[in-house]
Amino acid sequence: MKNASIKSKYGELVAILMASGVVKEKDINYAERIRDKLTSPQPLLNILKDLGLVNDDKVREIIRETKHSIRLGDLLVELGYLTADDLTAAFNIQQESENELKIGEILVKYNFIDGRQIDRILSIQLGYPLIQPTIAMVDRDLVRRIPFKTIVKHQFLPIRNSERVLLIAFNDPTDSEALLAARRLFGEKITPAVADQKALSETIRILENAGKSEAMDVDSKTVVGIVNSTIMAAIQEDASDIHIEPMGEKIQVRFRIDGVLSHQGDYPGDMMLQISSRLKIMCDADIAEKRRHQGGRILFEYKDGQIDIRVSFYVTIHGEKIVMRLLRQKEELLDINYIGMAPRMLSRFLEEAVYQPTGVLLVTGPTGSGKTSTVYSCLQHIKNPQISIITAEDPVEYVMEGVAQCSIDTTINRTFEETLRHIVRQDPDVIMIGEIRDKFSADMAMQAALTGHKVISTFHTEDSIGGLIRLLNMDIAPFLVSSTVVSVLAQRLLRKVCPSCATPVQLTPSQLQRLGSGLNDLVGGNFVKGRGCTDCRQTGYKGRLGVFELLVLDPLVRDAILEHKTSYEIRAIGIEHAGLITLLEDGLVKAAAGLTTVDEVLRCLPKLSPPRPLAVIRRLCGEIE
Ligand SMILES: [Zn+2]
Known part of the structure; x- marks a missing residue:
């Protein structure tokens, strides 16, 4: 018997089973004789299964290997979930209907079969995961990159997952046209999944409205x-x-x-x-x-x-x-090693600030500069069962396991002052104060450091030196500042250049002038700018990165504080002797590496002194020239 005639007589699966040698022609003839004797009609495949000539695993394997050339309706008939007559009726409805519904949709809409049952059958038969898509699951970066009408037409969505597989949720993964479209858009290596139809169309609708x-x-x-x-x-x-x-x-x-x-x-x-x-x-x-x-x-x-x-x-x-x-629920806390600090700055920050058992570590910057996230990353890095960490925050923004976090609540009189008075009685090793906002909290932080605690806090100042000066301006004795503060880290978040539309650029004379650099100072820099594309909503930027200025208080800086030197003088000492890389310089290095733009550097970073030549800053940062 020819393959084609077997296919038309018994269905595609049986034809494939025979072509691949799983069942023989005599098996099929035997099954057919039995079928003829049955009072209620049965698909041949079920009889072959009943006779033990083939099992479900083998059928699944065959279905998967055929690369889904079997259409959903035929599959359901062959597997015995739908009669051939019903399928014909459904096809007729499909022909007559004006809106182009897929056969699966018609089967469900006209109650030939339950939608969930189809999903389950497909999932089991194809060995694909069965999922209920939600907005949160969708990989929206991928969605943005493809024409939305393709998604609407073929009813599929790329799903975000932790493993490195690209999961595509299909309404009907046997729909070869949809599969082909998905492969064209996302590549051959996609893993299909069976999506709950209602959840999928709902999610697509929300995405469509949002777009x-x-x-x-x-x-x-x-x-x-x-x-x-x-x-x-x-x-x-x-x-x-x-x-x-x-x-x-x-x-x-x-x-x-x-x-x-x-x-x-x-x-x-x-x-x-x-x-x-x-x-x-x-x-x-x-x-x-x-x-x-x-x-x-x-x-x-x-x-x-x-x-x-x-x-x-x-x-x-x-x-x-x-x-x-x-x-929002804060995203995954960044490991301190990946907050974006240059290698040499990071090792100094860890050794001379984070790992120091006592003293005050301040992270400064305006609102939205990422300083709180950095503080959390520090706590995450140092926390271990041998030390006690306690916090006073207004409010707690990120819940950390193993840290005693207190959220300030003035409505019940649990004020900052009250909390700080109690905090040292809790026998802590590390105290995190959400923000130093007045003389009282500054005093408390320094007293705690004097009595052998490590204090980590944020402070609202422009740059690192500004942090020291502001403490002094709060009428805190210079000796207290110089003997308790171990380090001040200033930071900003700069927008990252969109990788999809980044193009090399030359700096303009006005940019150079505003930076305070000469063209020769920037040799070796690869400056870029985003042209704007659909990925970045035509802004040329996507995501943000941290820029840092680390001041470690070495003896020279401490002396400068005791001697009431000006911020200008302390800055010069820091740059000259304490390895200070300014915010502007760190930003410039990152712009020269094509991570952000010079415009962004000029817009966000204080220009207190002209940057040193790029090669010099890169060496100080510990980056390969
Ligand atoms: Zn772009």
Whole structure:
């Protein structure tokens, strides 16, 4: 018997089983004779299985090896989950229907078979994982890189996972067209998964809405819808803050992404009252109050999770300006070795600051400079069962196992002052104070260091020397500062150049002038700039990196403090004798390595003294020239 005729008579699987020698022609004839005697019709494959001529494992193996040339409907018939008549009926419906539904969708929609059952069958038969896709699972970087209509058409989504396999969740992994499209987009090495149909289409719909700026459409939506879609869009864009600002005629909505505000859309000015009322309801603020600043908190729940949002209403001359901060679960804490410090600076920081058993270690920078994350990375690095670590934070931003963390709560009178008074009685080795914000907390930090504790804290100053000067300006005795502070680390976060559209650039005369460098000083630098592409929303930047200035207090710097030297003089001593690399210099090295741009360096870093030549800074950083 010819293969083709077996295929048309008994189905493709049986044909493949025979072609590959798993069953013989006589087995098939025998099974057919038995089938003819049965009162209720049975697929031949089931009879072959009942006769022990083939088993489920073998069938699965064959299905997988055929690279899915078997279509879903045929597979279901051959495996006995669907009758041939039902499949024909479904095909007829498919022909007649106007919208192009896939056969799997029709089978479910017209109740030929349960959707979950199809998923289960496919998962078992193909040996693919069965998953319920959610927004959080989707690899959005990949989604952004491909045309969204392909996703809608073929109903699949790339799934993020820890192993290095690219998992693609399909509505129907036997759909050869969808598989082909996925392979074309993501490469041959994809691993298909069977997705719950409802969850998959829902996730695709959310992604589609999030990708559309039309989600900002006012006319077609209610105020509730506008507020929700704005928050959803901010979540999707990984924004840290949402600014809703009345400007008379219009309301401006901006998102802070990677530290920079970007315009999202406008609404008519007369909607402001409704929007602010809606948000006040959501965060339990006083709706009637429009003349005082207010604050509140929203636990925003959406399809795939929830997010904590801190809302602030600030009264301006045009009405209330609303800022929402999206408080995400902190991502994986960065290992101190990977926070982006140059090799030599990192080893100094560890040896002369982090590993020092006593003394004050300060991390300084403005809000949003990443200093709190660095403090957490330090704690993570030094924590071990032999030492006791205790914190006073306002509030706790990252929960760490094995660390006694206290969140300040002034509403029940658990104030910073009160907490710091009690903290040393807890017999700690390491004390983390969320922020030194006044003379009291500075005094407490230094007293604790004097009595043999290690204190780690943050401080709001421009640069490392500024941290020392500000302590002195708080009326803290110079001898106390010079004998307790071991090191001050200043830091900033700079936007990283988008790797997809980075292009080499030459520095302009004006950039050189603003840097305070000559062209010769920058020999060996590979400066780049992002042209802007879909990956980076046309900004040329994607993600951020840390830039650091480490001041270790050596005897010369300590003497300078005792001698009431100016910040200018202390800075010169630091650069000259204490191996200080300034923020500007560290940023310049990173720009010269193509990680960030000179514009970003000039925008974010203090220019207190001109940088040394690139080759010199690179050597100090411990980088290969
Ligand atoms: Zn780009």
